[in-house]
Amino acid sequence: MMTQHERVLDYLTGGKKLTCLNAFAELGITQVASRILELKREGYMILKNNIKVSNRYGETVTVAEYYMEEQQ
Numbered sequence: 001m002m003t004q005h006e007r008v009l010d011y012l013t014g015g016k017k018l019t020c021l022n023a024f025a026e027l028g029i030t031q032v033a034s035r036i037l038e039l040k041r042e043g044y045m046i047l048k049n050n051i052k053v054s055n056r057y058g059e060t061v062t063v064a065e066y067y068m069e070e071q072q
Helices: 004-013 020-027 032-041
Strands: 047-054 060-067
Touching: 004 020, 004 032, 020 032, 020 047, 020 060
Parallel strands: none
Antiparallel strands: 047 060
16 A cells, blocks of 8 residues: 555656645545655655636635656
8 A cells, every 4th residue: 555655756756747636536635735845855856836726616716736847
């Protein structure tokens, strides 16, 4: 069984972008910012964009979108 830490790292190294929304839906993780901080402290270069999305009430909100640049 993979830990949350490992699931986040696997997801990001697979070239996918992660938000709090898809972290819960796809990985079952509610505290994604904490997992990102752990990975950054281990030396992983994780980048962040703030993106606007619509919530369930149709309101525009800003969420963090985490990603890793492709290694050359």
